[in-house]
Amino acid sequence: MLLAGKKLLITGVLTPQSIAFAAARVAQEQGAEIVLTNFGRTVSLTQKTAKRLPDPPDVLELDVNAPEQIEAVRAELARRWGRLDGLLHAIAFAPQDALGGNFLATPWESVATAFRTSAYSLKELAVGMLPLMEDRGGSVVALDFDARVAWPIYDWMGVAKAGLEAITRYLARDLGPSGIRVNLVSAGPLRTMAGKGIPGFDAITESWARRAPLGWDVGDATPVAGAIAFLLSDLAAGITGELLHVDGGFHAMGTDLA
Ligand SMILES: NC(=O)c1ccc[n+]([C@@H]2O[C@H](COP(=O)([O-])OP(=O)(O)OC[C@H]3O[C@@H](n4cnc5c(N)ncnc54)[C@H](O)[C@@H]3O)[C@@H](O)[C@H]2O)c1
Numbered sequence: 130m131l132l133a134g135k136k137l138l139i140t141g142v143l144t145p146q147s148i149a150f151a152a153a154r155v156a157q158e159q160g161a162e163i164v165l166t167n168f169g170r171t172v173s174l175t176q177k178t179a180k181r182l183p184d185p186p187d188v189l190e191l192d193v194n195a196p197e198q199i200e201a202v203r204a205e206l207a208r209r210w211g212r213l214d215g216l217l218h219a220i221a222f223a224p225q226d227a228l229g230g231n232f233l234a235t236p237w238e239s240v241a242t243a244f245r246t247s248a249y250s251l252k253e254l255a256v257g258m259l260p261l262m263e264d265r266g267g268s269v270v271a272l273d274f275d276a277r278v279a280w281p282i283y284d285w286m287g288v289a290k291a292g293l294e295a296i297t298r299y300l301a302r303d304l305g306p307s308g309i310r311v312n313l314v315s316a317g318p319l320r321t322m323a324g325k326g327i328p329g330f331d332a333i334t335e336s337w338a339r340r341a342p343l344g345w346d347v348g349d350a351t352p353v354a355g356a357i358a359f360l361l362s363d364l365a366a367g368i369t370g371e372l373l374h375v376d377g378g379f380h381a382m383g384t385d386l387a
Contacts, residue, residue, distance in 0.1 A: 131362045133160035136210045138202070138258065140166045140191065141219025141272075142175050146321045148272055149219035150178060151354035157183045159358050164209070166191035166202060193220050193250035199257035206261055213261035215268035215361040218254055221247040221323055227285035229328035235285050243285050248292035255300055255311065266308025268361045271297065272353075273315040273372060275380055282329040294372060301370030310369040312360045316353045317345045317376035339385040341377030 137156055141149035142165045149165075156163055165188045167175040176188045191202050206213055223243035227235045255269050274283065276290035283290075293313070300311040318324055318334045324347075327333075337345045356375045359365055374380045 130158075130160035131358055131364065132156055135161040135214040135361065136206075136212065137161045137163045137361060138166065138206065138213060138216040139163050139219070140193070140217060140254070142178055142188075143167060143171055143322055144174070144178055145181055146319070146348075146350070147178070147219065148316060148319060148321060148350045148353055149217060150182075151350035152217050152219065152357045153179075153182055153186070155351070155354040155358045156361070157186075159362075161361075162186075162210075164189060164206065168192035168195075168198075193218075193254055194245055196253065196257075199253060203257055203261060206258075210261075212265060213258050213267060214265070215262075215270070216254065216258055217357060217361070218251050218269070218271035220250055221272075221286065221289070223247065223284075223286045223289065228326075229282050229284065232284045240285050240288070243289045244292055247286065247289040248296055251293060251296050252300060255304065255309075259304070259307070259309070262309050263307040267310075268365065269300065269304070269309060269311045270357050270360045271311075271313050273313040274318075275315045275372075275374065275376070281332065282327060286327070297372070298370045305369055310360075310365065312365070312368060312371045312373065314353055314356045314360065315372055315374045315376060315380070316350070317341065317379055318347055319350050319353070320347045321350075336385060337377070337379055340382050341379040342382065342386065343377040345377035345379065 139153045163186045179185050191198050224239040227239040227243045297313050334347045353375045
């Protein structure tokens with residue numbers, strides 16, 4: 130099994146449609162021991178969703194914007210496991226006025242919220258868990274929506290994702306000497322709470338299916354979860370600072386296929 134004996138922290142499980150839910154399921158199928166986290170009022174929904182995993186894991190509270198909660202999760206994992214082998218950052222949030230075609234009018238406060246929660250938080254989480262990983266090395270994986278290009282409607286979330294891509298490279302630089310790898314999976318569109326929250330989501334998914342040579346199922350995060358499991362595993366030992374597309378091949382095509 131790919132992740133036998135690995136102890137992993139998985140953020141972002143909200144509903145069974147969450148990308149992190151598929152990642153948690155595949156991680157358990159591959160032998161990992163996992164703990165989930167989510168923030169504030171979402172914890173009870175995460176606990177309900179966790180019961181649908183093969184081996185229902187514990188859920189800890191972690192608002193990624195609250196340094197004291199990152200500290201508390203680190204202390205709890207130190208008590209439980211004494212170490213951490215990897216983590217999945219599956220967290221994003223942008224206020225409504227930062228998405229949906231309002232790019233030129235979005236106020237700084239909304240941009241700042243989107244950036245802090247969706248990009249800067251990767252640095253906060255990785256550094257927070259560093260003491261648990263630096264002795265034996267580890268793997269940090271986060272979720273991207275390809276930010277090398279501009280999209281309709283994605284607006285300041287796209288800018289936050291561009292930041293996330295850069296943060297991944299800088300973390301790879303600074304954590305590599307401790308044996309910690311930092312990579313992104315750039316997923317195609319999936320019908321999750323976060324995905325549905327983007328106005329115009331359906332317009333993007335239609336063109337996706339037309340362009341992706343492998344096709345694309347917006348209801349199935351399993352292919353994304355497979356790539357996450359690979360990056361969390363020792364098979365990816367030589368990979369860091371990478372952006373791995375799991376999008377049916379959409380990113381490699383110049384136009385829609387006939
Ligand atoms: N759905 C898509 O089409 C798609 C495509 C590419 C990348 N992604 C990315 O995948 C990741 C997971 O999103 P998803 O689509 O599975 O949706 P989701 O709504 O299931 O997950 C988003 C998670 O972020 C959590 N979150 C928000 N603010 C937080 C905070 N302050 N502290 C801790 N957690 C917080 C939510 O509680 C939720 O669990 C996000 O980074 C998203 O941008 C999604």
